Every structure is written in C-alpha cells, then in structure tokens.
Amino acid sequence: MYRFLMVLTIASTMGLQAWRTLFDNFAVRVVGLNGDNVGIIQSVREIPGFLALLAVFVIILVKEHRLSALSVLVLAMGVAATGLFPSFGGLLITTMVMSFGFHYYETTNQSLTLQYFETNISPWVFGKLRGMAAASNIGVGVFIYLIAPFLNFMQLYLLIGGLIAVTGIWGLFQNPSDQNIVIQRKKMIFRKKYWLFYFLTFMAGARRQIFVAFAVFLLVKRFHFTVRDVTVLFVINNTINYFISPLIGRSIIRFGERIVLSLEYSSLIFIFLGYAFAQSKWLVAILYIMDHVFFNFAIAIRTYFQKVGDPGDIAPSMAMGFTINHIAAVILPAVGGFLWIIDYRIPFICGSVMSMVSLVAVQQIRLKRFGIV
Numbered sequence: 001m002y003r004f005l006m007v008l009t010i011a012s013t014m015g016l017q018a019w020r021t022l023f024d025n026f027a028v029r030v031v032g033l034n035g036d037n038v039g040i041i042q043s044v045r046e047i048p049g050f051l052a053l054l055a056v057f058v059i060i061l062v063k064e065h066r067l068s069a070l071s072v073l074v075l076a077m078g079v080a081a082t083g084l085f086p087s088f089g090g091l092l093i094t095t096m097v098m099s100f101g102f103h104y105y106e107t108t109n110q111s112l113t114l115q116y117f118e119t120n121i122s123p124w125v126f127g128k129l130r131g132m133a134a135a136s137n138i139g140v141g142v143f144i145y146l147i148a149p150f151l152n153f154m155q156l157y158l159l160i161g162g163l164i165a166v167t168g169i170w171g172l173f174q175n176p177s178d179q180n181i182v183i184q185r186k187k188m189i190f191r192k193k194y195w196l197f198y199f200l201t202f203m204a205g206a207r208r209q210i211f212v213a214f215a216v217f218l219l220v221k222r223f224h225f226t227v228r229d230v231t232v233l234f235v236i237n238n239t240i241n242y243f244i245s246p247l248i249g250r251s252i253i254r255f256g257e258r259i260v261l262s263l264e265y266s267s268l269i270f271i272f273l274g275y276a277f278a279q280s281k282w283l284v285a286i287l288y289i290m291d292h293v294f295f296n297f298a299i300a301i302r303t304y305f306q307k308v309g310d311p312g313d314i315a316p317s318m319a320m321g322f323t324i325n326h327i328a329a330v331i332l333p334a335v336g337g338f339l340w341i342i343d344y345r346i347p348f349i350c351g352s353v354m355s356m357v358s359l360v361a362v363q364q365i366r367l368k369r370f371g372i373v
Contacts, residue, residue: 001116002125004065004176005109008072009129011167012105013136015075018160019082019098021144026153030086037088041095046329048100052107052322053188056315060186064315068108069171075101076168080161083154103322111318114306115181120253122306126299127249134241141234184315194317196364197305198324200261203358204298205325207268209332210351211291214340215275219288222344223281233285237292248296257300257307258365264297265359272351304365 027033027041058067078098085094109129117125140160148156190198219225219233252260267290274287302318309317339346 001065001112001176001178004171004174005068005112005125005129006132007167008068008105008171009109010132010136011072011164012075012102012109013133014140015072015079015098015160015164016102017137017140018144018156019079021141022082022153022156026082026086027091030153031088031091033088033091041088041091043333044092045095045099046326048096048103049326049329050323052103052326053316053319055104055107055319056186056188058104059184059315063177064108064112064184065174065177066172068105068112069168069174071101071105071108071168072171073101073165073168074098075105076161076163076165077101078161079164080158082161083152083157086153107319107322108315110302110322111184111315114302114314114318115184115311116178119303119307123249123252123299123303124246125249126302127246127296130245130248130296130299131242134238134245137238138235138242182311182314185312187316188320189313189316190320191313194305194309194313196361197301197308197317197321199361200301200304200358201321201324202327203354203361204301205328206332206354207351207358208295208325209328210272210336210347211295213333213336214347215288215291218275218344218348219284223284225281225285229285233288237289240289240293241296244293245296248299252300252303256365257304258362260297260300261304261362261365262359264294264300265355265362267294268355269352269359272348272355276345276348276352 024038027038033041055067062070075098078094078096078101081097082091082094085091113122113125113129144156144160147159151159216225216230219230225233248260271287271291271294274283278284278287302321305317305321306314336347336350339350
C-alpha cells in the first residue's frame, strides 16, 4: 500500500502542478480570457473538493484503492483534454474533470493511509508522501521548462496527461488491499464526538485560503515580486518541504498532535501579523516560506482523528473532512477580497485571529492513552 500510494501521489501532484504551471499562460495567450473568466474557473476548480463527501457513495460500487487509481486516471484525462478545448466553456469542463480526479484521489489517499498504517507510523507516511509531492512539484516544473520551447500547449497537455494516465492504468491493475482491514461504513457520517476534528479541519481550510488567495498577491501587489522572484520562492519552499515533511511526521509521533498543532497555530498568529505590517521585502519572503512549511503541520489533524475515531468511520470521515475544509474555499476569497479593498491588512489580521481561536481549540485534545494529557 505504501508503494501504491507513493506512485499515485507523485502522479497526482505532477498533474495538478503541470495544470497550474500552464494554466495562466494558456488561458491568456491561447483562449484570450480576462480576470473575471479566470476567477470563475478557479471557483469551479474548488467545487469537487466541496463534493468530496460523495466519494462515500462511490466506494459502495468501487473498492477504495481502485477509486484512488481511477481518480488519477480521471485527473489525467482532464489535463490531457485541456489543450484540445481552447475556449472558456472547454476550460470549465476540463478543469472540473481534472479537479474531481485530484480531490477524490486526495480523499482516498488520506483514508487509505489512516486505515493501513498504525498510529505510530501514519504521521511518518503522511510526511514522506508530502515530501515526495514537493519533489514532484520541482520535477514537473523543470520538465516543463526544458520541453516547453519545443511543444505547443496542446502537445504539452497531451504528453503530461498521457504519462499520468499510464500511472492511473497501472494502479487499476494493482491490488494492495488487505482483507483484514476494518470494513468502512459506506454512508455519510457526522458525529458529535468528532466536533473538534470538524472544527480544526474547517479552520485549516480557512487558513489555507488566506494563504492561497492573498499571500502571493501581497508579494506581487505591495512588494513588487517578479515572476522570477515568486519562482525562486516556489523552488525554495518545495526543496525545504522535501526534507522537512518527514521530520514533521516524526515530530507528531514523538511529541503528539496537541504540541505540534499548538506550535503551528502560535506561529501563524505572528506570521499573519507579519504579512499585515511588514515593510521589508525580505521579511515577507521569509514569512511566506515559513507559512508554507507550517501548512504541512495539518497532518496532525488527520492523525488525531485516527486516534479518536472508530476504525470503520475513517473513509466517510475523511470525505466529510474534505468537504468541510472546502467550505472556506467557497466563502473566504470573495469576502477577503472585499475586505482587501477596505484595507489590505484586514484579511491577514483575520487570519491571525483565526489562528488564536485554533490554538485555544487544539488544547481540547485529550489523548491520555497515547501519552497526551
């Protein structure tokens, strides 16, 4: 199962990163879209994440590991088809297909990791998968940089989508399942006793949206970062995450979820305030890198659920968690954009306040039988 998830994670990460790398240039230079069109497409991209809970019903018909491979294949189809439909409507459809594949793979990836690896191993597995995802991001960036001068957009999308499709087809013929694994409940589950998992998941989604929607925008708008500047930060981030993600997993095993998450949220309080009030380009760049690193600490939210949840609730709860995480994706960018117009510092101050609330909430983690009190 570890090999299975590692191969598919690399393929899934490369597919999404290739789509992101090519999208803006393709949308502007080939399709001729403007800002409002791109905004609509980016919103549509988040819809499959919001609908991740439907994966619970899909696994009634398809085994979960096969759904993982099928999801990667669907992602590949979306990427490969992007260049074949150079229109606003075409991009809407291919983006939706790609996004369904990516989000459903992420849902099953999280679920299978928690099902197949014990509590003292799963954080390390999550960390290794995150590390390989970071390396894959760098790899696909270099790959596109080298071959882009020789291929047009349609050929690039077809080539990369085709390579990922081969991986998805490979996955369909693998059987890493274990008959001794607890059978998962194939229905939507929303239990009161999981309230802390739901709350922390929602807050993590909100924090991610502030980072995605406004951090880079701040770098470009106020501190005049160029494309090369942002690219350098991107490479630094992924290089650091390749090495540090497994260490984060080991830290969760050694120190527990409450301490790791407390470190994340207490640091984010100052990182968001730094975004709001920093006047130095170098300081903001450092904050951006730190923000990206601390994002990986959210692994601890899932491993916390593994320790408190019923074994049969893992698959439906990961699907529900993905949906809850994406509620913020629907709401925050629009609200934050309005607040930015009033004062660009407001979204980041709100992020700091949300981090304080999360820090208080995470103190409710009580796992005496795991040495966390």
